[in-house]
Amino acid sequence: MSIETQKIYEAEFLLENMREILRRTAPDHRFSEEERKEFDENIKKLDKIVGEMRKNKYTGSNLKYIVDKIELRRREEDFINIDPIQAGGRLTLEARKAMIAYGDGYSICDHCFKPFRLDQIQKPPVHEFMEELAEFVGMETARVVRGARNGFQIVSNALLEKGDVALVSSLAHYSLCLAIESVGGVWKEIPLNRERIITGENTERKIEEVREKTGRLPKLVAVSHFDYIFANEHDVYGIGKTCREYGVPFLYNGAYTVGVMPVDGKKIGADFIVGSGHKSMASPAPTGILATTDEYAEKIFATTKLEGDLTGRSFGVKETYLLGCTVMGAPLIAMMASFPKVRERVKHWDEEIKKTRFFISEFTKIDGNKVVSEMPRKHTLTKVDTTDSFDKIAKKHRRRGYFLTDELKKRKITGLFPGTTREFKLNTYGLSWDQINYLAEAFKEIAEVYGLEVR
Ligand SMILES: *Cc1c(COP(=O)(O)O)cnc(C)c1O
Numbered sequence: 003m004s005i006e007t008q009k010i011y012e013a014e015f016l017l018e019n020m021r022e023i024l025r026r027t028a029p030d031h032r033f034s035e036e037e038r039k040e041f042d043e044n045i046k047k048l049d050k051i052v053g054e055m056r057k058n059k060y061t062g063s064n065l066k067y068i069v070d071k072i073e074l075r076r077r078e079e080d081f082i083n084i085d086p087i088q089a090g091g092r093l094t095l096e097a098r099k100a101m102i103a104y105g106d107g108y109s110i111c112d113h114c115f116k117p118f119r120l121d122q123i124q125k126p127p128v129h130e131f132m133e134e135l136a137e138f139v140g141m142e143t144a145r146v147v148r149g150a151r152n153g154f155q156i157v158s159n160a161l162l163e164k165g166d167v168a169l170v171s172s173l174a175h176y177s178l179c180l181a182i183e184s185v186g187g188v189w190k191e192i193p194l195n196r197e198r199i200i201t202g203e204n205t206e207r208k209i210e211e212v213r214e215k216t217g218r219l220p221k222l223v224a225v226s227h228f229d230y231i232f233a234n235e236h237d238v239y240g241i242g243k244t245c246r247e248y249g250v251p252f253l254y255n256g257a258y259t260v261g262v263m264p265v266d267g268k269k270i271g272a273d274f275i276v277g278s279g280h281k282s283m284a285s286p287a288p289t290g291i292l293a294t295t296d297e298y299a300e301k302i303f304a305t306t307k308l309e310g311d312l313t314g315r316s317f318g319v320k321e322t323y324l325l326g327c328t329v330m331g332a333p334l335i336a337m338m339a340s341f342p343k344v345r346e347r348v349k350h351w352d353e354e355i356k357k358t359r360f361f362i363s364e365f366t367k368i369d370g371n372k373v374v375s376e377m378p379r380k381h382t383l384t385k386v387d388t389t390d391s392f393d394k395i396a397k398k399h400r401r402r403g404y405f406l407t408d409e410l411k412k413r414k415i416t417g418l419f420p421g422t423t424r425e426f427k428l429n430t431y432g433l434s435w436d437q438i439n440y441l442a443e444a445f446k447e448i449a450e451v452y453g454l455e456v457r
Contacts, residue, residue: 169190263351
């Protein structure tokens with residue numbers, strides 16, 4: 003770990019020690035002699051660190067763990083992280099501050115009054131946030147859910163009966179298939195075309211096939227705009243149109259889009275928009291969004307209807323498929339704290355694409371490096387193939403595929419699956435131009451070290 007990162011953590015923890023004393027001595031913070039001493043000792047240590055920071059000259063530190071076996075995480079401080087699933091979920095500064103202040107369990111419930119529902123809380127402005135979220139994705143109603151998968155589950159629960167067919171992409175994420183299965187539904191796959199794209203025509207053909215075989219239309223079509231394997235762009239407009247023609251509801255899976263690029267559910271013709279907070283909205287896990295139209299809001303956000311047979315109890319306006327309240331405390335507040343920046347950053351998606359394209363053009367200057375995803379890139383997530391370059395080295399290297407992991411680590415780059423040198427995914431989202439240049443140079447340098455030709 004870099005000494006700078008270590009010292010920041012040390013200083014933060016000293017402040018937390020002091021905060022602990024405030025909690026212990028609430029409400030008047032009248033310290034005992036013992037507590038005064040403890041407080042002062044923390045100040046003294048903090049003072050020393052601040053002194054070192056001021057001079058930018060550090061003595062060592064052996065802080066490595068939060069508690070036994072739980073290491074400090076420093077991926078985002080000390081490395082360039084190109085992990086395919088982590089780039090868009092990196093927290094904003096504001097979200098990290100929110101995590102510190104709202105970490106306590108049900109902290110979101112401080113000012114929760116009638117009708118006792120998460121989306122109705124005014125302070126902090128949860129209600130306003132949900133309205134803004136709906137608008138953000140061009141829909142009428144939105145809720146925060148526990149990850150994109152929980153969004154799939156809620157829609158599946160509301161729409162599918164046992165044995166009902168739902169169509170998914172041949173590149174669908176496992177969690178979507180499991181959500182359908184979990185409610186007794188059956189998922190069927192829409193085939194890719196030759197370019198590995200899901201089109202409106204293929205969706206239509208699959209709908210017809212299901213109708214022929216079962217005598218009924220599928221109950222749901224769910225396709226991701228950019229899949230998680232190649233991050234190819236699928237024809238969500240065409241699929242939306244097909245679904246409208248057949249009257250089959252369309253779930254737009256925006257796990258890789260909502261929060262990084264503009265998404266307009268109206269324009270797409272989607273009935274449901276699902277997004278992932280921890281994948282693409284600079285939020286902690288587990289967070290996501292589920293948005294819908296007025297037409298479907300009552301169905302998927304249906305409120306509880308039953309009452310107790312002994313007590314007659316009922317639960318008011320709690321939303322059944324959501325199990326009442328969803329994401330509470332720090333994850334929700336952090337998501338809200340990130341939102342202003344998220345709303346702004348989607349406007350600069352084209353710049354992210356420029357950076358990715360530049361990186362890919364540099365990366366493919368290495369003889370044998372190929373791109374498996376569609377070209378030119380329309381997403382910052384890309385699958386590449388280095389069978390004819392790095393994998394050739396790996397075959398003869400004593401560390402096998404780990405040689406690449408080692409070389410990247412030496413250059414403070416992380417996030418690739420350890421040991422793979424054939425096909426792997428990387429995500430450049432959020433890197434600055436300097437970091438992009440650094441990344442490209444690092445790969446080219448490694449290639450040269452091992453005698454691969456770089457054009
Ligand atoms: C990551 C991902 C998911 C799952 O998202 P969670 O928010 O973790 O539930 C679903 N679909 C696709 C296409 C994904 O990439």
